[in-house]
Amino acid sequence: MQLTDSARFALEAISSHRQRSFLTLLGIAVGIAAVILLTSIGEGVHRFVLSEFTQFGTNVIAVSPGKVKTGGQPPSGIPTTSRLLTLEDADALRKLPNVTGATPTVWGNSEVHGNGRVRRTTIYGVDADFPKVFSSTVNIGSFLPREGSGYARAQVVLGSKLRQELFGAKNPLGARVRIGGLSFRVIGVMAPKGQFLGIDLDDTAYIPAERALELYNRDGLMEIHVTYKEGVSSASVATPVRDRLILRHGHEDFTITTQEDMLATLSNILDILTMAVGALGGISLLVGGVGIVTIMTISVTERTNEIGLLMALGAYRRTILYLFLGESIILAALGGIFGLLLGIGLAQLIAMAVPALPVHTPLSFAASALVLSAGIGLVAGVLPARRASRLDPIEALRAE
Amino acid sequence: MQDDAASLISLHGLERTFYLGDSKVQALRNVDLHISPSEYIAVMGPSGSGKSTLLNMIGLLDRPDAGTYLLEGRDVTTLKPDEQAKVRSERIGFIFQSFHLIPRLTAAANIELPLVLAGVPAAERARRVKQALQEYGLTDRAHHLPNQLSGGQRQRVAIARATILRPAVLLADEPTGNLDRATGEEVVRLLEALNAQGMTLIVVTHDQALGARARRQLRMEDGRIVSDASDVGDVSAAATGSSG
Numbered sequence A: 001m002q003l004t005d006s007a008r009f010a011l012e013a014i015s016s017h018r019q020r021s022f023l024t025l026l027g028i029a030v031g032i033a034a035v036i037l038l039t040s041i042g043e044g045v046h047r048f049v050l051s052e053f054t055q056f057g058t059n060v061i062a063v064s065p066g067k068v069k070t071g072g073q074p075p076s077g078i079p080t081t082s083r084l085l086t087l088e089d090a091d092a093l094r095k096l097p098n099v100t101g102a103t104p105t106v107w108g109n110s111e112v113h114g115n116g117r118v119r120r121t122t123i124y125g126v127d128a129d130f131p132k133v134f135s136s137t138v139n140i141g142s143f144l145p146r147e148g149s150g151y152a153r154a155q156v157v158l159g160s161k162l163r164q165e166l167f168g169a170k171n172p173l174g175a176r177v178r179i180g181g182l183s184f185r186v187i188g189v190m191a192p193k194g195q196f197l198g199i200d201l202d203d204t205a206y207i208p209a210e211r212a213l214e215l216y217n218r219d220g221l222m223e224i225h226v227t228y229k230e231g232v233s234s235a236s237v238a239t240p241v242r243d244r245l246i247l248r249h250g251h252e253d254f255t256i257t258t259q260e261d262m263l264a265t266l267s268n269i270l271d272i273l274t275m276a277v278g279a280l281g282g283i284s285l286l287v288g289g290v291g292i293v294t295i296m297t298i299s300v301t302e303r304t305n306e307i308g309l310l311m312a313l314g315a316y317r318r319t320i321l322y323l324f325l326g327e328s329i330i331l332a333a334l335g336g337i338f339g340l341l342l343g344i345g346l347a348q349l350i351a352m353a354v355p356a357l358p359v360h361t362p363l364s365f366a367a368s369a370l371v372l373s374a375g376i377g378l379v380a381g382v383l384p385a386r387r388a389s390r391l392d393p394i395e396a397l398r399a400e
Numbered sequence B: 001m002q003d004d005a006a007s008l009i010s011l012h013g014l015e016r017t018f019y020l021g022d023s024k025v026q027a028l029r030n031v032d033l034h035i036s037p038s039e040y041i042a043v044m045g046p047s048g049s050g051k052s053t054l055l056n057m058i059g060l061l062d063r064p065d066a067g068t069y070l071l072e073g074r075d076v077t078t079l080k081p082d083e084q085a086k087v088r089s090e091r092i093g094f095i096f097q098s099f100h101l102i103p104r105l106t107a108a109a110n111i112e113l114p115l116v117l118a119g120v121p122a123a124e125r126a127r128r129v130k131q132a133l134q135e136y137g138l139t140d141r142a143h144h145l146p147n148q149l150s151g152g153q154r155q156r157v158a159i160a161r162a163t164i165l166r167p168a169v170l171l172a173d174e175p176t177g178n179l180d181r182a183t184g185e186e187v188v189r190l191l192e193a194l195n196a197q198g199m200t201l202i203v204v205t206h207d208q209a210l211g212a213r214a215r216r217q218l219r220m221e222d223g224r225i226v227s228d229a230s231d232v233g234d235v236s237a238a239a240t241g242s243s244g
């Protein structure tokens, strides 16, 4: 028997019981739709979170002081052997091969006075490499210039929100602002950057790291961010960074976190999350599979006569096995296609109704949903189809 | 003894016993039978005498507990199930009392079924089905479902299906049992016409008049062939049927 003929025979058997077949494949459809919908939401959240993190670029390595990842400074007064991260460390890292920039980072919260107004905002102490490292761009004026160590003029670059709040439409370039008692001259305004996990990245001011250390009365940097050439592996940069700092500090009293590692870890967690919600939808798929077993068992019983006839007409036992297996697979696959459309439709509907909830259905999910449903059909059909193929032809022909 | 080589069908000492719980039914007891090509045989006897069992044996739907069955000189009792299926497909046609048409398939599709199972290409199938529909006067019923056909038409579809692969043996188990006398006559004439073309015809029947039309009559009782009479009027049948 040719494959196309077997498929047609199975399809005719399915369509001879329209309502029953539809209800059975609906069971699979609901399961597939649930899996598609839930994994689409999971994948949407995944992509959303990753894009939040990658907006700064992925080729960034962060160096923070202290070996353990507790963060912060050792309690004051207790002598510590760990050296602080310094501006000189940042300068040294900048000279390493493949490194395209390194910015020292210090941050704090201060009131900014300017144009007769006051606003409390986040102050970042950085240097000229900052826009490169964090993929930021300057809107008007220029960013902080590169200056010789030990000398950094009191200049400030405003975030777009801060500029708006203090100066409105007025040109702020050249104006003087006071930050925590120190006076700075505005030399630029950043382009809007939006939000990161709910934090406004535009309600900021950037001053030289040296000035920030002074402002917050600190001896060491909070972090150094190193950026490197695209296409170079993070490990091949992280190792020289570590070696150089160990050379400078005598031992490893700092922690290196590559953006790549962090993203990979995050991505793994989010993948597990997507799989977990997908498995939840899989339970309804299981119920749909049981429905197929039931209906195929009933079908074999109803068509015992037909099976006997096929044997009398010279059908091989395996032909009968394939016919019923094919029927089960086609039934489940049709349910899968229907469920796929249902799931994608629902996902689109949710995306329209709740734009805040990110939804995304990758093609690979759709393809695996179809393969999965056909697989369920195969497994569900095995027992009924085997029973059909093992019937005794005479008994089958005599059955009423 | 009959010459096995000249026979189409040779049965030697065929036994078949059914067990139902503790009771045991001997449906066939030591059956010996030789059938030559293009014979026309009626099998008669009381209910439960083993007529259908004998037909199922010849049609390779059942296996004997003992004895041998040679079909065209080849021992088919020991064949594997798939080999038996192939023999059924190529050499044997079945006609049943209850027609056994597949209800969801049209008359044409029912007739086409043996060709589909045998893997005949679609174009060749269409040609042969068209011809069969014509031969059996079913052309205008080709796309009707079985429940839209009369009993006589259904049995004609069943006969067309049984003969579409030109089998050597046509086995009919009470083919007129569900039909009125006139329609039954019509069906029997169709079967006899096929026999006249050279197909060996074996008909199980309770109808004396119908049985009398066959050139050779077997009578069964309690699993045994108790009489095997050839119509002396028909010399050629007698010559090939019981001597030689």
Ligand SMILES: Nc1ncnc2c1ncn2[C@@H]1O[C@H](COP(=O)(O)OP(=O)(O)OP(=O)(O)O)[C@@H](O)[C@H]1O
Pocket: B018, B019, B020, B025, B026, B027, B045, B046, B047, B048, B049, B050, B051, B052, B053, B054
């Ligand atoms: N599958 C079976 N299981 C048990 N007993 C069976 C089976 N098939 C046939 N028999 C028994 O074997 C005997 C012969 O049955 P068979 O069907 O061959 O009779 P028959 O001559 O065709 O009768 P009828 O004229 O009523 O069709 C009967 O006693 C029947 O009960």
Ligand SMILES: [Mg+2]
Pocket: B051, B052, B053, B173
């Ligand atoms: Mg019978």
